[in-house]
Amino acid sequence: MVKGVEHPQFKGEKRLSVKVIERKEIARTSTTSTASTASPKGIGIFGGSFDPIHFGHLRSIVEIKEQFALSHILIVPSFSPPHKKSGGIASFERRVSLIELAIKGIEGIAVSRIEKGLPTPSFTVNTLKALRSEGVITDDDMPYFIMGSDAFMEFHTWRGPIDILELSNIIVMERDKDNSGEMIREYALRHFPDQYAENRIQICSVTPISISSSLVRSCLYKGASPVFLLPQDCIKYIKDNGLYSIGKVGAFIRELQECHGQKITVLDVRGISSICDFFVISEGRSTRHVQGTSERLRERLKRHNLYPKEVEGEREGKWILMDYDDVVVHIFYEEIRGIYDLEGLWHEADIIYDER
Secondary structure, three states, X not given: OOOOOOXXXXXXXXXXXXXXXXXXXXXXXXHHHHHOOOOOOXXXXXXXXXXXXXXXXXXXXXXXXXXXXXXXXXXXXXXXXXXXXXXXXXXXXXXXXXXXXXXXXXXXXXXXXXXXXXXXXXXXXXXXXXXXXOOOOXXXXXXXXXXXXXXHOOHHHOOOHHHHHHHXXXXXXXXXXXXXXXXXXXXXXXXXXXXXXXXXXXXXXXXXXXXXXXXXXXXXXXXXXXXXXXXXXXXXXXXHOOOOOOOOHHHHHHHHHHOOOEEEEEEEOOOOOOOOOEEEEEEEOOHHHHHHHHHHHHHHHHHHOOOOOEEEOOOOOOEEEEEEOOEEEEEEEHHHXXXXXXXXXOOOOEEEEEOO
């Protein structure tokens, strides 16, 4: 049974099993595609954080569904991604709601909540086993787990990669110029020669769309428009629910840009630092540039009623620190920044904005 918050669709009704929910959703969304063929050729499983979902995800799904003649594709958002801290992403239900809005009215595409009821962190091998045990995938189905080329190039480090290939075929999306089809093939032959020879690993070229979830979040963090990066209904939902908002930190980013601060990075250190909530890091080409940027930034932040509690290092101009209580600004002379490497020192922090 699915534990936790009930989906609005089933509010007030008897709780349903994951299997019933998944099958009802698939049947509702894939009527047209299954009617055209007596035996569905396959089911696509597209996993990820989807934080948030965007047009890059959506266009790839459509193209893969057509190229492989899949009966339907199931989007499976990760409940607790093993590579991210839970505090650094939007809640599971919020991400599911965004996916539902994004795929509304699109035939043959559905979203699954199955990872909500699984042990954490969310490993793909466990998800595939659960989809089979719950009857979402049957012996009559030919499952294809869909993944990007960047993720596939690290697939040998995943939990149970051979088990995954026993449970499902893999479709690798070739959309990154840095990971060509030839590089993907060489990697597959080196690490999974038997499975590649059996066509368990297939490469699919999709339209390269230079959109990422981190790009969408960066736009929202600094107050830029995310229009044409994700569906309008998703944008409205994000604004209505205050998602991907870092409050006054956006003002620091915008004002630093106006002051010609270079290679701005923002670290979210909430929960791992008692000093502050955010580090805003930037650099200058010379000590004079650093000093000028620091002075202009303080003046511009006064417009937002923001005043530093303390300023250090201004005389030398090699590393100026400005303490704004829950936000600490670090402006480095570019040669000094790499020596102190705050991003590396605070490697557990989420990098929520990065111009490097």
